Amino acid sequence: MYLNALGILIDEKLKNGIAESIDGSIEFAEGVLRALEMLEEAKYDAVLLDSDTMEKSQLIESIEMISTAQRKIIIMILGERSNLDLVAGSIKAGAYDYILKPVEILKVSRLLEKAVRDHKLKAEKVDKNKDTGDKLIGQTKEIVEVYKMVGKMAASRVPVLVTGEKGTGKKSVAISIHQFSDFSDKPFVSINCTAFQDEFLERKIFGYEKGAFPGAAFDQMGELEKANGGTLYLGNIESLSIDMQSKILGVLQEGEFFRIGGTQLLKTDLRIITASSENIEELIVNGKFIEELYHKLKVLEIDIPPLRDRKDDIPFIIDHYIMDCNEEFGKNVKGVSKPAIKKIMRYDWPGNVSELKNAVRSAVALCRGNSILVEDLPANVIGAKISKRRGDIQDWILADWIEGEVSVLKGNSQKDYYGNVISRVEKELIRQVLEMTSGKKVETAEILGITRNTLRTKMNNYGLE
Structure with a gap:
C-alpha cells in the first residue's frame, strides 16, 4: 500500500527516519498554518502531528482544523504527555490514535500504514456504492485468452501496450495485470492523457520543484515518483504531443528523470502500461508518434476484443451489473426477460462494455418488477432508432446515458430535467x-x-x- 503523509512539527531525527522507512512518501510542515495550506493544495492519507510544543487547547483546535480541511484524513498524535484529559480530548476531537514517546521510528511508520489500511478497508465495507472499477467478465474463448495473457504478463515488469476499441476495458486489463503481479501491494497510478494540456500533463507526470513556475509554492511529487515500485498506467497515449512522447521515451531509456525545475536526478523503478484505441502504426507513418517509443512501449501487447465478437459473454456481464445496480437503486431485479435478451444479443454494442453497463443501469432504474423487459431497454437497443448515428462512439454512449436518465426522471414524474x-x-x-x-x-x-x-x-x- 502506498502512503502519502504529512508530518507537522516533527524533529529532524524523526523526519529522516520516517522518510526512509515509510512505504510511500511524507512531506513536512514547520507549523500548523503551513500544514493547512498544504492540505488545501493536495490530498494526504494521514497526518502525523507532534504535540509536545502545544497546549491542550492548541492541540484540540489544530486537530479540528485539520479534520475540517480534509474530512477523511487519518490524524496521529505524537507526544510525551499522557494524561487522560489530553489523550481522550485528542481522540474526541478527531485524532485516530495517540502515540506515546519515546517510540521507535519504524513503529511510527508501521502504525501510520496500518491505520490508513484499516481505515480504507472499513470505508470500502461501508460505501457499497463506491466505484472500484470495471472487472474483466466472461467465459468465451476470446476473453479467456485475455485472462491467459494477463497471467503471463503479470510475471514480468516489462512495458505492456493494451489496445482495443473504446469501452472494451483497457484500464481493467491494466489493473488486473498489476493485481496479479508480485508487486501488487505497490501503487497503481493512472493518468488519462487526454485529460490534460501538455503543460499540466508534464507537471502531473514529472512533478516540480518550488518556484519552477508561477504558482509552484512548494515541491510536488509527480506520478512517476508516486508509482515507483509499482505500475504507471497511461491511457489514450495517442493524444500525447511529440514533445511529451520524447520525454517519456527518455525515462524508458535511462530509468531516471528530473522534476520540472529540479537539479536532482531521480531514479525510477516501475512498470509502464499504456493503452490506445487508435492505430499507432498509422500515427507513426503520419509523423504523429515516435516509432522508437512505440517499440519501447509494446514489448508485450494485448488486444481486447470488441463486445460484438464475444456476445456469449453478455449475459454474464449483465448479471454482474444488475447486482451492482440493485444496490444503487434499492431494487431486486433478478434478470432479463427472453424478448429483452434477444434484443440485447442482436445489438452490436459499438460502445462495447461501457455502453452495455450504461444500458443495464438505465434498465434497472426503469424496471418495475423482477425482470428487465423490452420497454426498459434504451431505444437504440430495441431498434426504435433506425437512422445511423454520427460522431464518436463516446458521443453515442453519452446520448444513451442521457436518454436513460430522462427516462428515469419521467418514470418518477420528476421535473427539472436540466x-x-x-x-x-x-x-x-x-x-x-x-x-x-x-x-x-x-x-x-x-x-x-x-x-x-x-x-x-x-x-x-x-x-x-
Missing part, C-alpha cells in the same frame, strides 16, 4: 479532475476553467470534500 442531469455530469467531472490532480484545488480549478471559490462551493454542495 438541473438533475447537469448536476450529475458536473459532480462526476469535478470528482474525476480532483482525482487526476491528487486533490490539488488550484490545479483542478484551473483545468476546469473556474475560480477556486467556485470550485470550493461546488465541492461542498456535492459532498466532494
